[in-house]
Amino acid sequence: MSDLRRDPISGRWVIIAPERAGRPSEFQSVPVPEHSHLCPFCEGNEAETPGEVLAYRSPDSQPNQPGWYIRAVPNKFPALQSYGSLEEKRSGIFQQMTGVGCHEVIIESPRHLTSTSELSDKQVERLFCVYRDRLVDLSHDERLVYGLVFKNAGPPAGATLSHTHSQLLATPVLPFNVSEELASVRAFFDRHGGCLFCEMIQVELAGQHRIVEQSSNLIAFCPFAGRFPYETWILPKSHASHFEWQDDASLGQLACLVRRIICRMESVISQCAYNYLIHTAPFDTGQVEHYHWHIEIFPRLTKLAGFEWGTGYCVNPVPPEEAAKLLRNSHSE
Amino acid sequence: MSDLRRDPISGRWVIIAPERAGRPSEFQSVPVPEHSHLCPFCEGNEAETPGEVLAYRSPDSQPNQPGWYIRAVPNKFPALQSYGSLEEKRSGIFQQMTGVGCHEVIIESPRHLTSTSELSDKQVERLFCVYRDRLVDLSHDERLVYGLVFKNAGPPAGATLSHTHSQLLATPVLPFNVSEELASVRAFFDRHGGCLFCEMIQVELAGQHRIVEQSSNLIAFCPFAGRFPYETWILPKSHASHFEWQDDASLGQLACLVRRIICRMESVISQCAYNYLIHTAPFDTGQVEHYHWHIEIFPRLTKLAGFEWGTGYCVNPVPPEEAAKLLRNSHSE
Numbered sequence: 001m002s003d004l005r006r007d008p009i010s011g012r013w014v015i016i017a018p019e020r021a022g023r024p025s026e027f028q029s030v031p032v033p034e035h036s037h038l039c040p041f042c043e044g045n046e047a048e049t050p051g052e053v054l055a056y057r058s059p060d061s062q063p064n065q066p067g068w069y070i071r072a073v074p075n076k077f078p079a080l081q082s083y084g085s086l087e088e089k090r091s092g093i094f095q096q097m098t099g100v101g102c103h104e105v106i107i108e109s110p111r112h113l114t115s116t117s118e119l120s121d122k123q124v125e126r127l128f129c130v131y132r133d134r135l136v137d138l139s140h141d142e143r144l145v146y147g148l149v150f151k152n153a154g155p156p157a158g159a160t161l162s163h164t165h166s167q168l169l170a171t172p173v174l175p176f177n178v179s180e181e182l183a184s185v186r187a188f189f190d191r192h193g194g195c196l197f198c199e200m201i202q203v204e205l206a207g208q209h210r211i212v213e214q215s216s217n218l219i220a221f222c223p224f225a226g227r228f229p230y231e232t233w234i235l236p237k238s239h240a241s242h243f244e245w246q247d248d249a250s251l252g253q254l255a256c257l258v259r260r261i262i263c264r265m266e267s268v269i270s271q272c273a274y275n276y277l278i279h280t281a282p283f284d285t286g287q288v289e290h291y292h293w294h295i296e297i298f299p300r301l302t303k304l305a306g307f308e309w310g311t312g313y314c315v316n317p318v319p320p321e322e323a324a325k326l327l328r329n330s331h332s333e
Numbered sequence: 334m335s336d337l338r339r340d341p342i343s344g345r346w347v348i349i350a351p352e353r354a355g356r357p358s359e360f361q362s363v364p365v366p367e368h369s370h371l372c373p374f375c376e377g378n379e380a381e382t383p384g385e386v387l388a389y390r391s392p393d394s395q396p397n398q399p400g401w402y403i404r405a406v407p408n409k410f411p412a413l414q415s416y417g418s419l420e421e422k423r424s425g426i427f428q429q430m431t432g433v434g435c436h437e438v439i440i441e442s443p444r445h446l447t448s449t450s451e452l453s454d455k456q457v458e459r460l461f462c463v464y465r466d467r468l469v470d471l472s473h474d475e476r477l478v479y480g481l482v483f484k485n486a487g488p489p490a491g492a493t494l495s496h497t498h499s500q501l502l503a504t505p506v507l508p509f510n511v512s513e514e515l516a517s518v519r520a521f522f523d524r525h526g527g528c529l530f531c532e533m534i535q536v537e538l539a540g541q542h543r544i545v546e547q548s549s550n551l552i553a554f555c556p557f558a559g560r561f562p563y564e565t566w567i568l569p570k571s572h573a574s575h576f577e578w579q580d581d582a583s584l585g586q587l588a589c590l591v592r593r594i595i596c597r598m599e600s601v602i603s604q605c606a607y608n609y610l611i612h613t614a615p616f617d618t619g620q621v622e623h624y625h626w627h628i629e630i631f632p633r634l635t636k637l638a639g640f641e642w643g644t645g646y647c648v649n650p651v652p653p654e655e656a657a658k659l660l661r662n663s664h665s666e
Binding site for chain 2: 185
């Protein structure tokens, strides 16, 4: 079982997860061929994954058999385990917690595609509906307080399998970055009586030079202090705290915008590895006035080196204003 | 010129450094051959780097000419610039600072070696004396408050040139990670009246199972909440806040221990990329009771993926107790 440990010096938590050591590392050996009997995520290889917790599939097909469009399954090498209870232990200066939670994989296509950008509009809409449906389902588990959807595409972004997939992590305590972000925007709300994200959207709309795309409901821009070259955030223009409260039509528009932004990144950067993260409010709250859901997408061109580990500062060689200009002028299909 | 920008949401600073985009990326094309006219760090190619700020060299040789053992030169693609003054600017929710500081490269050998472990004992002793001498020199610059020595070896660790080299960054404000660490150990000191690092050394000496090596003066162990597989910290057993206050004999012992630890990592992990960082107290202080200098060495086997960027937790698949056991039983030469 995993355990979470707190470094007494920095105060940071680390997940010690010996189960993860057994993960396949496809990219370190021979790449898996297209649509292969070797790829556990390809249609026909359903027995290679744990049983599905959700699938969108053709009406005449059976669970864990071919005929699906999208599948969500438990992660075979989870960083957190769904069994056991949350227990904290202290011993002198050391503090640790059992690694309880939920770690799922969402297989984005029955075909051996390698990027979300290769999905059709219809398929990427389904994918975002699966994100929502799994978050809503997990929010009913009383042990869990937060759900994080994320995607790793390409080895530099931490993917170990090339078949396009996303992941969902649900946790019994707020992850460090989430509670830090919530505290920061809460402090802004207390001082100024408004949502910091709403304020940021107004500033970007007024300035225009960091905007990549916008529609009546959504805005995509390169943030002022982006950590990575071409980092782009997508937000709803109107205040909304929970990603998972959207209807199918809104999710469809969002999904197509995410796909277009990834296409733009892939047209600017060859062999573009990337991550995206969906930031939403904690499960057990109503509409939160100071929090605004958003998606962060970032290509992985730079590496974290001694500089970043020593200082805590990311170094971004591409000013966000230039990045936005290049992305705006790139192909979105 | 670089600028530092603060993300209003997370509060984190980022360095926007367009000059860094021009860096060579040796590893993405053909590797540079051994001792080559193409490598800017090899003996004979001194004109390819900015002029040296310090060199240990044979008595009959001239500055910026062959005949050196170790050279320190300004970084040709600095993340921070040594000209200009520190200026802060605020505009609504956005805050930024000029990227002032000092960024040097320490070339560890005239020969085209690729790891600190390949240096002789004599040469690695010289290297650590150069670290000290450069830190002491920069501590006299009134604009600077902190000096960070770090090393990137291998592309996964962020190195762009293979010729073995270290870097030194000196800054006009405390880097985020340094001030966070100082605040944490200060809080411990205020509560318990002792140094947290000294306490940790006592715990590790009592338990023994995370120790890799120790001598009368130094201890090397895998920390309880290590972020990376095989992460190892080296500390002096007696309390001391400033790395750069050591004499040649102490530095010699330390340098040889660092070299042995890297040898151990390289014998356990094939093609081991690694970083190390020297954590010392800020320049402008006397002996600090709550801070204890130390070196962190970490192989780079895992990648930061959506999981880590979303949660803020590193996932380490090798429990530190197992890592220490493997390192203890490995070859140190």
